[in-house]
Amino acid sequence: MGDTIEQPGPLTGKSDWRKFRCLELKNGITVCLVHDKESKTTAAAATVKAGAAADPRAYPGIAHFCEHMCFLGSEKYPGENEYKKFLSQHGGRSNASTSLHLTTYKFEVLAEHAEQALDIFSNFFVSPLFTKSGG
Numbered sequence: 001m002g003d004t005i006e007q008p009g010p011l012t013g014k015s016d017w018r019k020f021r022c023l024e025l026k027n028g029i030t031v032c033l034v035h036d037k038e039s040k041t042t043a044a045a046a047t048v049k050a051g052a053a054a055d056p057r058a059y060p061g062i063a064h065f066c067e068h069m070c071f072l073g074s075e076k077y078p079g080e081n082e083y084k085k086f087l088s089q090h091g092g093r094s095n096a097s098t099s100l101h102l103t104t105y106k107f108e109v110l111a112e113h114a115e116q117a118l119d120i121f122s123n124f125f126v127s128p129l130f131t132k133s134g135g
Contacts, residue, residue, distance in 0.1 A: 042114035045106035074123035
């Protein structure tokens with residue numbers, strides 16, 4: 001992958017059979033992929049290097065607000081609840097959290113629907129809509 005830098009994976013125990021691959025994309029986003037050949041689901045997480053400490057004084061909570069807004073659609077997938085609906089229809093779920101310095105987004109879905117879920121997920125970071133109705 002020409003525009004990515006391999007990153008160290010998480011610390012794991014000797015009994016952990018899963019494979020982890022963490023990458024830093026050209027735009028600075030870190031992506032952690034987890035492979036478990038026994039699992040019926042696929043999971044992915046992306047961490048953005050911005051959190052509550054990056055909030056301007058005039059807009060406290062803006063990082064957490066943006067975390068929620070990203071889930072509400074993108075140019076490619078403009079439906080406000082399209083992602084949540086897709087995941088729930090395909091045995092999946094998602095979550096996100098904003099800490100002081102990071103915001104992490106993650107999802108899990110039945111493996112046969114992972115490619116579509118990852119496409120919807122990745123478009124949050126490429127072209128989010130941030131619509132008035134979402135706020």
